[in-house]
Amino acid sequence: MDFWITVGIIVLLAVAAVLVKQALYRVRQRNAVAKDDDPLISLVLLRSLRLALTEDEVRARVSRALAMSFDVGNEHATExxxxxxxxxxxPFGEGQTFLVKIAAGxxxxxxxxxxxxDLDARALxxxxxxxxxxxxxxHRAxxxxxxxxxIGDTAREAAYPTxxxxxxxxxxxxxxxxLSPALSRCKPLNDDARDALLSDDPLALFSTVSLPVFSVAADDAAMEAAIAxxxxxxxxxxxxxxxxxxxxGGFNVKVMFTHGDYTEHIWVEVETIDGETITGTVGNEPDAIPGLKFDDRVTVTMDRISDWMYFNGEEMVGGFTVKVLTEMMNRKG
Known part of the structure; x- marks a missing residue:
C-alpha cells in the first residue's frame, strides 16, 4: 500500500505541474467574475459535449441535489x-451561464x-x-x-459541499x-468521484491517491527486461x-489481464499461493477490462505474472517494472 501511495504522489505532482501551467489563463479569466480578489471556489466537470440547459432544468437539478424547492412565479422569492x-x-465562448441564489449563497x-x-501534444x-x-x-466542453x-460570515470554502x-x-x-481549479488537480470520473461529490468534503477526492495506468510500448526493452x-x-x-x-507485508503481484488485443497489467494483493496458482484481490481500478473491478477476488496462474513486490520493513523488495516506470517519469520530468 505504501508503494501505491508513493507512485501515485509522483504522478499527481507531475500532473499538477502541467495543469498549473495550462490552467492559469483560464482561472485568471474566470476569477475576474468572482468578488474582488477572493480565490475561485469552484469545481469543474470536463465533458465530451456541452450540456445544454434551461432555467427549468437547472432548477430541477439543484432542487434534486439539495432536497429543496424553488417558489417559481413568486417575484419576491429569495431563492x-x-x-x-x-x-x-x-467571455467563455459558446455556452450558457446561470445565476443560482439559494440559502448557501x-x-x-x-x-x-x-x-x-488547451493542451498540445507535448503537454498531453x-x-x-x-x-x-x-x-x-x-474533453471538448x-x-x-x-x-x-x-451569505453572512460563512467561510467561502464551506460552499464546496453545495x-x-x-x-x-x-x-x-x-x-x-x-477538476479543482484551486488545487490544479483533476480526477477521471468513476464511482469514487461520484461519491466524493455527494459527500461533505468533495475536495477529499483530490487528496486520495489512485494507482495510475501507464501506457508502455509492448516491445519496450527496459520493461521486457524487468518482467523477465x-x-x-x-x-x-x-x-x-x-x-x-x-x-x-504488502505482498502483491502484477498480473496480465487481456481483452481482445488489449493487455493491462494490474496489481493483485496475494492471499494464497498454491503451486503455480495465485489467489488474491484486485488492488487497483482496471482501466479497460470489462467485468473486472477493484477488490474483485481472482485466481491466476504464474505465467501471467509480470512483476511482484513486498515490503521488508520500509524497504520495497521487487517492483522491477515500478523502477522502470519511475525512470520514465524522471526522464519526462
Whole structure:
C-alpha cells in the first residue's frame, strides 16, 4: 500500500505541474467574475459535449441535489435560478451561464463548448497516467459550479459541499472528469468521484491517491527486461510469502489481464499461493477490462505474472517494472 501511495504522489505532482501551467489563463479569466480578489471556489466537470440547459432544468437539478424547492412565479422569492443574458455572460465562448441564489449563497453554473484548457501534444504526452491523459485529450466542453458570493460570515470554502452536490446532479454519459481549479488537480470520473461529490468534503477526492495506468510500448526493452527479472526471481517472492516474517507485508503481484488485443497489467494483493496458482484481490481500478473491478477476488496462474513486490520493513523488495516506470517519469520530468 505504501508503494501505491508513493507512485501515485509522483504522478499527481507531475500532473499538477502541467495543469498549473495550462490552467492559469483560464482561472485568471474566470476569477475576474468572482468578488474582488477572493480565490475561485469552484469545481469543474470536463465533458465530451456541452450540456445544454434551461432555467427549468437547472432548477430541477439543484432542487434534486439539495432536497429543496424553488417558489417559481413568486417575484419576491429569495431563492431563484436565472439564465444570464448573452450580453452579460463571461467571455467563455459558446455556452450558457446561470445565476443560482439559494440559502448557501450566490452561485454561477457555467456550461461552455470548448476545452477548459488547451493542451498540445507535448503537454498531453507529459501526463503519464493513461486515464487522466484520455480525459484531457478527449474533453471538448466543461461545466462548472462557482461560488459568486457567500451569505453572512460563512467561510467561502464551506460552499464546496453545495457545489459538489450540484455538480453531481449534472453528471451524465458525456462526463469525463472532475477538476479543482484551486488545487490544479483533476480526477477521471468513476464511482469514487461520484461519491466524493455527494459527500461533505468533495475536495477529499483530490487528496486520495489512485494507482495510475501507464501506457508502455509492448516491445519496450527496459520493461521486457524487468518482467523477465521478476519471473526469474519469482521463487524469492514465494519463499518470503511462505515465511511471513514479522517485518514483511504488502505482498502483491502484477498480473496480465487481456481483452481482445488489449493487455493491462494490474496489481493483485496475494492471499494464497498454491503451486503455480495465485489467489488474491484486485488492488487497483482496471482501466479497460470489462467485468473486472477493484477488490474483485481472482485466481491466476504464474505465467501471467509480470512483476511482484513486498515490503521488508520500509524497504520495497521487487517492483522491477515500478523502477522502470519511475525512470520514465524522471526522464519526462
Amino acid at each position: 431563484f435560478v436565472m439564465e444570464v443574458p448573452a450580453e452579460a455572460r463571461p 450566490f452561485f454561477f453554473v457555467h456550461s461552455y463548448a470548448k476545452p477548459y484548457m 504526452d507529459d501526463i503519464m497516467d493513461q486515464r487522466l491523459r484520455r480525459v484531457m485529450a478527449e 466543461w461545466l462548472s459550479v462557482d461560488l459568486l458570493r457567500e 457545489i459538489g452536490k450540484i455538480l453531481a446532479a449534472m453528471l451524465d454519459e458525456d462526463s469525463l472528469g472532475v 527479472e521478476a519471473r526469474e526471481r519469482w521463487p524469492e517472492f514465494v519463499a518470503a510469502f511462505a515465511a511471513q516474517e514479522a517485518d514483511t
